[in-house]
Amino acid sequence: MECVTAEEARKILTGQGLEQPLLQEAEAFREKYPWQGAREVTVPRYPYFGKEILAKALAALLSGANLLLVGPKAAGKNILAECLALLLGRPAWNVSFHIDVDASYLIGMDTFKEGEVRFRPGPVHECASQGGVCILDEINMARNEALAVLHSLLDHRRRLEVPGYEELRLHPATRFIATMNYGYAGTRELNEALLSRFVVLRLPVPGERALLQLLAYEFPDLQEKAARMMAELFMDIRKKYEEREISGRALDLRGLMDVLRLIRLGLTAGEALSMGIADKCFDSQERALVEDLLALRLPGDWRRKEFFSSC
Amino acid sequence: MTYESLRSQRQKRALNMVWTAAGAYGFRPEFLAFHQDGEPDIYLNSIVGFVHRHYDGARLAAYFRELGQSLLGELFTELFWLGLEEAAFRREEPLRPVLADLRRRHAERFLADDTDLAMQQLMMRQELAHTLKCVRCREILGEKVRLLNLWDKRLYEALRFSGAWGTEEVISAMEGIIEKFFRFHWQSPGRKIMHLAVSPRLGALLRKILPRQSRWGKGGEFAPWQSGMEAREFSLPGLQESRFSEGERERRFGAPLFGLARLSEIEAELCRGPHTHVRLWFTGERGAARPENLEFYQREQAKFRTELKELARRLRNCLLVHRQPLELPARSGRLAPGRVWRGRYLGDERVFSAVEPASCGEISVVLLLDASASRESRQALIASQAYLMAEALRQAGVPMLALSFFSEGGCTVLRRLKDFHEEDAKGIFSYHAQGWNRDGLALRALPEFLRGRRGRTLMLILTDACPSDDHALSREGLHLSQTYGGEAAAEDTAEAVKELRKQGFKVLALVNSVLAADLAEDFARRIYGGSYLRLQELDRLAATVGGLLADEIARG
Structure with missing residues (x-):
């Protein structure tokens, strides 16, 4: 959605005929959690077309659930995730998963600067502490062991122990959207523990x-x-x-x-x-x-x- | 690229042209169209697809069958296709602006291909239909219709089927053409096949005394009893010694893999108890690849290529995931207390540990193929699937040993089709189904191929879970010997599986049987416990094994 403001882009999305109560909820969410951070709320390149999917996904996020978008290539998973962030009025943190993703890549790692050990936060840490929309892209490309670190963030606890540092408490506006392409080269099954922390939405390839x-x-x-x-x-x-x-x-x-x-x-x-x-x-x-x-x-x-x- | 693989690729391509146009990938067309140079004809193949898309396929197929039975069946079929081409083109043209151009190019090529034809090709073609096709092509290219004969001209005009017609209308148009231009009752004369209904007893007698010919056999020949084929020996279960000497075994089954002394030791250890009177033979001599296996693989090569890529990718991926971690000094990551002093005194910021994945522990696969006569009908398929597995495992860097086993004349033969270190797996195409299967003995002999190997070994056994041999199961003491088959043989095989597991091998059976599902499963459960997988269709063998292996690697 080039050359349009966030407000105009929202109108394009909601103009597909989303139910009024849902739109009001989204509006209330934006008012309750106005974004004032340094990171920009970006306008996605394309709008997601598909009223039913959009409505289901938005409802899931407004209910506080984490959302797993499952669909084949070209189903528009990332476009939808970015559009949802826009509708919630929060910036998105894109975290691309791959085989060597580990806890330090997601949460942060120690570095040694000027003779002392310092913590450098990872994208999930940044997003969770500021209340963004964290897009866990192709989540099933990573090993399940590496994802275990996210469990306490994704369930009712909404917090994470960072060893040696303060406990990370999730900002109430934080939402997690994971995407996965089942059966894609390099992908694997998500384990049940992780899967149970998401609601799942299957995306068809656009008709x-x-x-x-x-x-x-x-x-x-x-x-x-x-x-x-x-x-x-x-x-x-x-x-x-x-x-x-x-x-x-x-x-x-x-x-x-x-x-x-x-x-x-x-x-x-x-x-x-x-x-x-x-x-x-x-x-x-x-x-x-x-x-x-x-x-x-x-x-x-x-x-x-x-x-x-x-x- | 070999001729066969090029041919199979072209066929696959032509089939895809039909499917794309039909929008139905399960559709199997009666014919595929190719240009003179062997390249698929995109226009005609698409027309075949469009006809399937727009008309009632079953009704048309039945009508084509009817036409084919008449005396002028071939001509009528070609004329009908000429009409259908026009109708399908008219119907699709508004939706596909490219179609007119494809049709033009097809017409140019058809007329160009029409020159310099061999005498056989000229003799085979239907002259009237061919003339009309040429006229149609010239008309497409913008020329005038030049048919001198008025009858031809009228027939040509009648074959301009409308794009708006439905199935019944195109059929009735063709019926009208036959009625009008070929005035005879075309269905009654010209029958070449007669059906006789006789009693079963008379039928059996007639089959014995009359020569039989299969319409579909190679070259129209049917050989109920091939000359030179050995009749199966008839024997009663009882005490029989394997009648083959070492020399005889070498001559019949191939050069031995082990020296005589070693073989004697193995036989002394394994050919006792229920296998007292039978012998063993290990050979690495595969003989030439079986032409039927190669032919089948070449024919289905295009499909197998996709399957192979998928399987190799899956295995590689799985191996990649389960790499073992390796800790290395790094500038970030987990603090390594033992290295902190280096930061303080040497200014070395690499006081952390980073985890790098390294390759996983060794795993190797042994595939044991039951090569008894019961596998005869699936021989080519089994060989192809085993080859796919071997090739995929090679690409993924997993060593694999492929063996086949069968029993003949009281000797259980284990033949090595591919060794662990061999790069080329083509030896698997020598797989040949013959004789019986004395599973208990073959399984006990398996570790002989694995002496000195380290790491995990996964043994996959393709079997019908129905061990049987014409040489009896020996009993000690006063017990009478009984046939090696049924429950007794299953019991013996189950013991052999237990022994393998005790030695640390992981044993999994892939059961494909002609027996009823319950019965086959019952035997499989008795022999392999829960470690078996019932394969209804062998054409998913490679993919199934890929899944099993991926699980095994994941288990670590």
């Missing part, structure tokens, strides 16, 4: 309607016919991915947006689709399957005038 909304939002001058074809193209890729004929490389929503940007800058549809989608498949057979799929949807020689009404 044709949500995709058309997103395209219309991002490219207001995109012709209706071209938008429909791009949405259908994405649905074809999604289907092929779901049928396990191709990997998730070509199922790339960001790539689809890039394709339209490249076309707007003068590349042909064929060139842009290669760069944005097909060439992400390094396996030649997989690439051939994706290229065939693209060839059945869009004429490779189409240019911006076929896509954008302003050109």
